[in-house]
Amino acid sequence: MNKCTKVILSLTSVIILIFAASCSKNQSARDDGKALHGNIEVVTDTEHGPQLKLAADKFNEIHKKSKVDVIVVKDTDNNVRSILDNYRYHSDILTVSDSCMKHVLSAYSDKILKMTNSVNSYKNNLLGDKVSNDTMKGSLYALPWDTYPKAIVYRKDIFYQEGVDVNNIKTWSDYIEVGRKIKKNTGGTFMGNVSDCNDNIFLLLANQLGTSYFNESGKLGFKSQKWARVMELAKIFYGEDLIKDFDSKSALIDGLNENKVLSFIADPTYIKLLMNTYPKDNYKWSIMKLPAFEPGGNRDASLGGTNLVINKNTKQANLAQAFINFALTDNKLQLDLLNQYGRFPVYTTAYNFVDFNKRISYFNDRVWDLFARVEEGSFGINYTKNFPQIRDKISKVLTGINIKNQNLKNIEENIEIHL
Structure with a gap:
C-alpha cells in the first residue's frame, strides 16, 4: 500500500468517525426529545x-x-x-x-x-x-x-465639561471630590441608588471589603473595622447629599431625565433598562468600576x-x-x-x-466583559439561615435619613438594640 493510499484511507476514517459522532449526537438529541x-x-x-x-x-x-x-x-x-x-x-x-x-x-x-x-x-x-x-x-x-455584579454608570458628557478624567478616580475619596464639584456646579444629584435587597448600599460597600452582616465565622460583624469604614463613607455621601435613594429601578431610570441624576450604581439589568428607555442618549453615558476604599484596593462587588x-x-x-x-x-x-x-x-x-466580549455601541465599551471581571473578582457573601431576619431589622436602622441626621455611635447602638 503506497503512502498516498494510506493518507486517503486515514482521511476517510476520520471523516467516518466525525460523521458517526455527529449522527450519534443528533440521535441523542432526538432521543432526548x-x-x-x-x-x-x-x-x-x-x-x-x-x-x-x-x-x-x-x-x-x-x-x-x-x-x-x-x-x-x-x-x-x-x-x-x-x-x-x-x-x-x-x-x-x-x-x-x-x-x-x-x-x-x-x-x-x-x-x-x-x-x-x-x-x-x-x-x-x-x-x-x-x-x-x-x-x-x-x-x-x-x-x-x-x-448582579456592580459598577458605576456616569454622565461622560458632564464629567468632560467639568474637566473630570475618570482615569484619575481610583478611590471613593477621589469620587467624592468629583461629586462635590459636579453637585456644586450643576445642582444635580451626583449619585443615585436603589434601596432594595439587591442594591443595599451598605451591604454593597461591605461586600467590597470582603464582609457582610455576618463574618466568615457566621458571627455578626458590625463592630469590625471594616463596618466602621462603611459607615464613615456612607456618612459623607448622605450627610453631604451626594447620594439619593430611589424606591425602584424604574424610578431611578426615570430620574435620569433632565440631568437630575449624574451617576448611579448599576448591575447589568440597569444597562438594558437604560438603553431601552433612552435609546438616543448613547453619547451621554459611560461605565467604570467602583472606586476602591484605598489606592490599589478592591474595586469589585457583587450583590x-x-x-x-x-x-x-x-x-x-x-x-x-x-x-x-x-x-x-x-x-x-x-x-x-x-x-x-x-x-x-x-x-x-x-x-x-466572542459575542460576550464585543463592544456595546451605546457605551462604546466592552460592558459585559467589565461586569464579568467584576463578578470574578468579587468576594462571596456569607449568607446564613438568619440572614433575612437580621437584614429586615438592620434595614430599619441603616437608612439614609438616620445616617445623615444621627452620629455613628448612636446608629451602632441602635443596631445592637434591634438585634
Missing part, C-alpha cells in the same frame, strides 16, 4: 418572569412533547412553604433569592429535590460561591440562576441573585432537571438573556464567548 414529555410549571417573581419565559419558550421549541409554563407571582421568598405545598400554585420549580436560600434550606430541605448528581458535567463551570450557597451538608439543593429549586412533590423530576440544565448552559440562550434582559449568567463559560 422523545424521552422528555409532560408539563412542568416554574413559579417565579416579576423580575425573573420574562427571563424564564424566554428560556421556557426556547426549551419548548426543541422538546416538542414537553411544555414548560412560567407562573409569575409578586413574591416567592416569603411564600416558599405554600408554593412547595402547592397550596395556591402548582410548582415543579420555584425561585428563591440568594439571601433567603440558607433559611429555606434549614426550614424546608425535606420538601426540596436534591440535584447533587445530576449537574456534575457542568457544576464546576458555575460560580463557586453561588453553588456553595445552594449546598447543605454536602448535598446540592438548588442551582444559581443569575448574579444579589436568585436560585432554581425543584419541588420534591414534582412528578416530572427528569423534565425539571433537563429544563434547568438547558436554561443554565445553552450557549445561545445565555447571550439572548443577557442582551434582552441584562440577566447576567452564572455559567462562567459564557464569559469567554
